[in-house]
Amino acid sequence: MKRNATAIWTGTIKEGSGTITTGSTTLNKTQYSFKSRFEEGVGTNPEELMAAAHAGCFTMKLSADLTEAGFTPRNLETKATVSLDNGVITSSHLVTTASIPDISENQFQEIAKGAKENCPVSKAYNLEITLEATLS
Incomplete structure (x- = not known):
């Protein structure tokens, strides 16, 4: 599978x-x-697009991993913040809130950590990735 995007710049x-x-x-x-x-x-930027990709990928991976472990999430919400410092993209910070019946805090944290480490976007990014995961 391949996906594409085109950027055009003038000036x-x-x-x-x-x-x-x-x-x-x-x-x-x-x-x-x-x-x-x-x-x-006004407009977007590469870091915002990276954050959107990371939030979406991590949340889908978390859902897949929870499902595989026998849990059905009611709701998963993730905000990713990508930092650009002195011309270098240095980190992506994930903050996720989840509503998942019948899961313990330890189970949730373990599955969330695995999703952070193994979602395809996390694996592609060569930067520090941090996670705050909260059950609601």
């Missing part, structure tokens, strides 16, 4: 701008710019 780094389109067109000429990446401009 200089600070005054220019670009668009990103994914193969599915979920993102379709979505704008990004210097301001959206390094300040507070």
Whole structure:
């Protein structure tokens, strides 16, 4: 399986701008710019897209691992925060809240840790990955 996205950039780094389109067109000429990446401009940026990929992948892996262990999650919600420090993407911090009947705290933490370590996006990222997992 292969997925794709296309980025187009016009102009200089600070005054220019670009668009990103994914193969599915979920993102379709979505704008990004210097301001959206390094300040507070309109549009997306690579770190936001990395965070979205990590949150989605981890949450699906957690669901799969819980299901395999015999649990049925009612709800899983994950926020990923990707940090860009001095021009280097340094970390991704996952915060997940889960509602899962009949699971112990220890079971949940063990399964969540495994999902963090083994989701395909975590394996692809060469950065520090941290996790806060809470049962609600």
